[in-house]
Amino acid sequence: MTSHVKNTLVTTAAIAGALAATTLFNTTTVKADTASSAPVTTTTSATKDTAIASAQAKVNSASAAVVSAQAAYGSASTAASDAAAKTAAASASAAATSAATSSAVANAQAAADSAATAKSTADANLAKAQSTAAATSRAKSMTSAAVVSAQSAVASASAKASDADSAVASAEAGQTVTANLMKSDDPTQASAAQQYFATKTAIVKLLPSGQVQITIPLTSGLEYLKEVSYNGVDATFTKTGDHSANITFTADPATSYTLAMTMDISSVMPIMHETALLDVDTTIFNGLLAAKSAADAALTSAQAALSTAETNAATVAQVASKAASAATAAATVASDAAVAATSAATNLTSAQAANSTAQAALTSAQAAQSAADAVLAAAKANLDSANAALTSAQAELKSAQNIVVVTPASSTASSASSTASSAGSAASAATATSNVASSASTTTVTSAVVATPATTKKATSSTPASSTTAKTLPQTGNENQSALVALGLAILTLGIYPMMKRKHA
Secondary structure, three states: OOHHHHHHHHHHHHHHHHHHHHHHHHHOEOOOOOOOOOOOOEEOHHHHHHHHHHHHHHHHHHHHHHHHHHHHHHHHHHHHHHHHHHHHHHHHHHHHHHHHHHHHHHHHHHHHHHHHHHHHHHHHHHHHHHHHHHHHHHHHHHHHHHHHHHHHHHHHHHHHHHHHHHHHHHHHHOEEEEOEEEEOOOOOOEOHHHHHOOOOEEEEEEOOOOOEEEEEEEOOOOOOEEEEEEOOEEOEEEEOOOOOEEEEEEEOOOOEEEEEEEEOOOOOOOOEEEEEEEEOOOHHHOOHHHHHHHHHHHHHHHHHHHHHHHHHHHHHHHHHHHHHHHHHHHHHHHHHHHHHHHHHHHHHHHHHHHHHHHHHHHHHHHHHHHHHHHHHHHHHHHHHHHHHHHHHHHHHHHHHHOOEEOOOOOHHHHHHHHHHHHHHHHHHHHHHHHHHHHHHHHOOOOOOOOOOOOOOOEOOOOOOOOOOOOOOOOOOOHHHHHHHHHHHHHHHHHHHHHHHHHHHO
């Protein structure tokens, strides 16, 4: 069965029930001598009709207000139910999110702390590595400077050694110096052999032993000069011609040398042995060998210092290179640690934001539920007020229906008028009920709190008190009345209950 068919059946049942109940309430008659539960007022038929019509209009209006209030209450109830469901879902989501994000936040916090510690350690290592690199760089610069200085010292020592070598080499090659043969007993007088040394020079050579080799060029008289000796050691004669030769002897550096010479000039005089003083300064070579030795030693020392400086410089350069590499590696580690710390902090913020978002959603859902509950409470209050108004209107209608009409006309006419009035009231009630039922077909009703009017007893018209016979209105019988009332209520209930059930389903 479709929803449209169900709605139609529900609406039809509601209309039938309302019409039956209203008709019974407005057309039921009682005997004139039956006591009424409401106070009885005597008035004209027109006045009673007016009162009934007015009261019926109020009932209709109050019934419509009840239906409207019920619709509002149903809508508010649905909204409150939806809000409660959303709140429950948000609460569950927040709980799940909180459980998940709490772990995520804890893990993110731990990761952030670990990354921060790693970054701090990496930064400290970087600073240490950079300090070491700077120190080794300064040491490298110093050793490089030491190498340069040592190289300069070597160059200087080498130059001095070279000069000393040149001086010694020159001395070893021999130098020509002034030389004179003087009488040993009178150094101011030339020796007799002086005539044979015309150049008056001598060639002096420095020997590796530190002594000097002295060569006297004999330009003539070789046939006469037989022997020449110094300190008992014969000099060496090296002929350079028939009458010339170089006379060479070895001695320590000095300024003069006493030579023993033997001359044989037998044609002129007997063999003559003479002691002559060779005046020649060979001390010019003094210190050359010592200077050369010192220069060589200085050069050796400078070269050793240079070698040491170069070794130190190479060692420090290696250390500096390693320190620079370590600083570069530390910088990379520090950079990676900084990136990791930033990422961990971002993850922590995201986890915290997710938790905050879930809590905010829960708070919003709770606020929406509170608002829906407030609307529901207001709708309930309006429904209660409408029910109260309906009850009041029904009581007023009952009072109007219980009015006793007293007219001079015949009791039959009075009874017909009363019956017509009741029929009119029933028609109005049916119309109102039809409207209410029509509204019920499109509006969901959450509660059928509509007061059902009590069964009224319509008094019969009577003559004035002087009349001894009371006339009664037509009756249907109490036994049929009870059955009809029950039928009307059952139909009304069948109409309203499915609407309430469908709403709360």
